[in-house]
Amino acid sequence: MKRIISSVLVLGVCLTPLTVPVMVQPSWAQSQNLQLEKLKQLIEQAKQQTQQGQARQAIETWQQVIAIVRQFKERKIEAIALNYIALNYSALSQLQEALKYLKQALPIFREVGDSGWEATTLGTIGLTYLGISQPQEALKYYNQALPIWRELGARAREAATLNTIGLVYDSISQPQEALKYYNQALPIWRELGDRAREAATLRYIDEVNNRSQPPSRTNIPPIPQ
Structure with missing residues (x-):
């Protein structure tokens, strides 16, 4: 399972600018600005704490962020902050807690119609399920993310998701299913000119094929006399 997680293309998270309309009343506007x-x-502060590995402090700060953005009803910023909290819980190896926050973020991204963040969160949930050795659950979420990346035309993320699905199937002893996904990813990496990931996908395919080959006659030990 560790091999799968290390092979997954990690999708970064970033914050979008916060825009909140300023009300007419001067006192309220001043309060808003503060x-x-x-x-x-x-x-x-929360981003710096996250980057510096101060996970517990970062979680507390992101919680303060959420408390404020909920007042402004900035749902997308709230969901991004929830993703960051999950990221920090993952850094603390508290994956069940991370899942809890990711699953709070997911319906918000759907509500605000942000397909990119929805697919990113689905992939992160899948990765987290891999971390707790639940590959079948992981597949459910990767298979939801895949058509979204296709619809968005995000070819690299589509191929990365295909590779990950292949790795998961390979880990649960379904090599033919794994090959099906690797072989979909391979032409995309070639199309994109990503030689490193093309080579990695070819290696995955070779590993599956080599395991599937019957033993050579020259490797069969002689029958004892």
């Missing part, structure tokens, strides 16, 4: 300034500071 909250927005605090929010920006908290986001920067």
Whole structure:
């Protein structure tokens, strides 16, 4: 399972700018501006803590971010913050807790119609299920992400997801299913000119084929006399 996780193309997360309409009343507008300034500071602090491996501190700061953005009903920013909390719980090896936050984020991305973030979150859920040795659950989420990447025309992410699905099938002793997905990924890497990932996919295919080959006659030990 570790081999699968290390082979997965990790999809980064980034924050989009926060835009909140300023109300007419001066006192309320001033209060909003103060909250927005605090929010920006908290986001920067949380990102730095995440990057520096200060996972527990980062989780607390992202929780403060969520408390503010919920006041502004900024659902997308809330969902991104939930993803970051999950990322930090994963860093602490608390994968069940990470799943809890990812599954809160997923319906929000669907609600706001952000297909890219929806697919990214589906893939992260899949990766997290791999981390707790539940490959069948992982496949459910990767198979939901795949058509979204195709619809978005995100060829590299489509191919990365195909490779991951192949790796999962290979890990549960379904080599022919694995080959089916590897062989879909391979022409995409060639189309994109990504020689490194093309080579990796060819290696996966070779590994499956070599395991499937019957033993050579020259390798069969002689029958004892």
